[in-house]
Amino acid sequence: MSGKTFYIETFGCQMNVHDSEKVVGALMARGYAPVETPEAAELILYNTCSIRDKAEQKVFNRLQQFKRDAGKGKIFGVLGCVAQQEGEKIFERAPHVSLVAGSASYTRLGEMLVQLEAGNRRVTGLSLDTEETFETPFTRRDNPHRAYLTIIEGCDKSCAYCVVPFTRGPERSRTSESVLAEARRLAEQGYSEIQLLGQNVNSYRDPSPAGWNFAALLAGVAGVPGIRRVRYTTSHPRDFGTDIVDAMDANPVICDHVHLPVQSGSTRVLAAMERLYTRDEYMRRIEWLKTARRKYSITTDIIVGFPGETEEDFQQTLRLLDEVEYDSLFSFKYSPRPNTAALGMEDRIPEEEKQRRLMILQEKQRAIQIRRNAELIGEARETLVEGRNQALGQWIGRTSDNRVLNFTHPGANGNSLVGQYVPVRVTRSGPNSLVGEAVAG
């Protein structure tokens, strides 16, 4: 038992957020106590993201801020994707850092902590050569109703722009048995929503003799008593089959939402990105979802300004937005990343042009969302209540199709509705959220 205090700040995707929940649990099980500020902590950890250059810079800014505290008994550690990518170079750039470890090494976390506690000031976990996934019985989940659950780690794709295969290593799936056991445990603990996580959930392959694929696992988790909602992220379009749509249609517990990152509407750019599908193949998947038995909300990720993206390529992406009518999208300016194939590509798009395309894309999407959300006025939707906006006197809810639906509930009489499922009628809409009233009764 160490008796030490720690503080952790997390950047990046849900995988990182959930990794931090596991790391926090493992630290607390060793006797470390969490504190609210880095100033109060003896061990300061940054769980980092390197998906774009801006994300990567954040951790170095943080480390710079606290440089003067080095030697005052504080220990600094860098975890996650920047740690894996930069490795021991971090010790040179920020000599007050004592621990550098990527996510593929968290199975060795205990051992690394022992080394730190023994006074070792150069502790690393940087091997990507692993077949294990990081599991711990001590996970400290931040949300009492919605739980993240990792089903697969790493990525075996090699999209030309992306660092993830270098920062998270090869794909490793957990056994269906251990995923289901965790889902049952979560239900017993009172969680009602589970979000299955992986960089590429539909590449899931059960390593046990049961041999389940992703669709089977999805249905399996949806069947766990007590679980009312199952979400999953992220799907790669190449591996998204009709069996997944069938599993969703057959299990209302699986939420009405699919996040299917397209990246570009141009087949030429998709090929350069090594995305492994054409625009038509992507649109076929959209068709499956649009003709399914249930109505699904579809969201996506788009990169503008990939090397060689012409005005015509960009126009094709804009036309794709009109065809699909996404309910929401994340859009990014291409950011050149170390180790990736696109780094050496010619025809870089100037920063101002990337910015121009991003603005046009976001403006178009905003108009689509305003229109689509307005169509929901008058409809009733079940929301899971996530919190309360005191200033507006509204409950903050989320619908199965992943929209934020804030609402008033005159009958609540000061009782907290957080964690409950409440039917709400939509009365107003904006580009990013809906407002409504609880349906009486």
Ligand code: SAH
């Ligand atoms: N595994 C997910 C993506 C995870 S990264 C998938 O395959 O869809 C999340 C998003 O970040 C990606 O979908 C992509 O749109 C964006 N992204 C990744 N690398 C990027 C880069 N170098 N520049 C800009 N955006 C990038």
Ligand code: SF4
């Ligand atoms: Fe990155 Fe492509 Fe893997 Fe997604 S599928 S994590 S974008 S390499």
Ligand code: F3S
């Ligand atoms: Fe970032 Fe690593 Fe996630 S690069 S987006 S934290 S997988």
